[in-house]
Amino acid sequence: MKQDDIEYFVKEYYANCNSKSRYVSFDYCYNYFRTCADLTDDMERSCLTLGFFLASWGMFRGKSLLEKSIKHYEETIEYIAEIPKDFWSIDVREYDTTIDIILEIYNEIRQKMVPDNRDLVVVSKVMLGVFGFVPAFDDYFCSTFRYLSNNEYGFRRMNYKSLDYLFRFYLANKEVVDRLSSEMFTTDFRTGEKTSINYPRAKIIDMFGWQQFKFLKDSQLL
Numbered sequence: 372m373k374q375d376d377i378e379y380f381v382k383e384y385y386a387n388c389n390s391k392s393r394y395v396s397f398d399y400c401y402n403y404f405r406t407c408a409d410l411t412d413d414m415e416r417s418c419l420t421l422g423f424f425l426a427s428w429g430m431f432r433g434k435s436l437l438e439k440s441i442k443h444y445e446e447t448i449e450y451i452a453e454i455p456k457d458f459w460s461i462d463v464r465e466y467d468t469t470i471d472i473i474l475e476i477y478n479e480i481r482q483k484m485v486p487d488n489r490d491l492v493v494v495s496k497v498m499l500g501v502f503g504f505v506p507a508f509d510d511y512f513c514s515t516f517r518y519l520s521n522n523e524y525g526f527r528r529m530n531y532k533s534l535d536y537l538f539r540f541y542l543a544n545k546e547v548v549d550r551l552s553s554e555m556f557t558t559d560f561r562t563g564e565k566t567s568i569n570y571p572r573a574k575i576i577d578m579f580g581w582q583q584f585k586f587l588k589d590s591q592l593l
Contacts, residue, residue: 372519372543380582381551381575390563393427398557400424400500402568405459410452418444424500428507430493435485447483451501461504463573464545466538470531473498473505477529495529499577503570505529506537506577511584516540518587541572551575 388394403420404410410417418441431437454476461469481494495508506512513526516536520526524536541548552572556565570578 372540374519374544374579376583377544377547377575377579378551380586381555381578384578384582385555388558390558390560395558396424396427397500397574398566399560401503401574402557402559402566404451404501405503405568410448414445414448415441417448418442421448421497421500425493425496428496428509430496435488435490435493444484447480447497450479450483459502461502462571463504463537463541463548463576466534466541469504470534470538473534474529474531476502477505491527491529499574504573505534506573506580508533509581512577512580515580515584515587518592537573537576541576548572548575 384394388398400420400423403417407417421444422441425431425436436443458469458472458476461472466473477494477498480497481490484490484497485493492507492509495505498505499507508526508529516524516526516533519540520536524533526533549572552569552575555570555575557568557570558564559566
């Protein structure tokens, strides 16, 4: 489970994080939700921030969100605003005690965002962009982790099994993940400069999974 190429792939991903790239859409979304005192005070901005983050990562390709206006996100924003602040500090290193909380949040957002479609990618993207405590379970990330687990873990659902595997993956690679998290910072929208907000550990693992997929695909290992 221990990997010797995490730093290489994460830094390769991070090199693409200039202020106008879609990679930095995460930064702008995460910064906003991390620092906004009252998400419901400017509901329109909160909905637009979340909606554009999803759009920039292709989440409008299916009908579940393509046919919705930003008003659709209002119920989700109201729910997010009510989540205890203690939960916002969760990261992959706390999965041994927080998986039930994460899955409860996942199910609540799913019911509000895509009630007619159990869309793993959309909901996990929301949770990554808002809280930063889970990777996005998109095709790239899930394909990488199916490969790393020798297909013992399907990563086709966010459940106890998949999150427990990510927790054990983190423990096996704790030193490098912790260090990269401490060294990497989000980009500020207004200035284009780095903020004092660190990339969470789950985001580091997300970056690794995304970037390694491209290597595995080019090497015809997937």
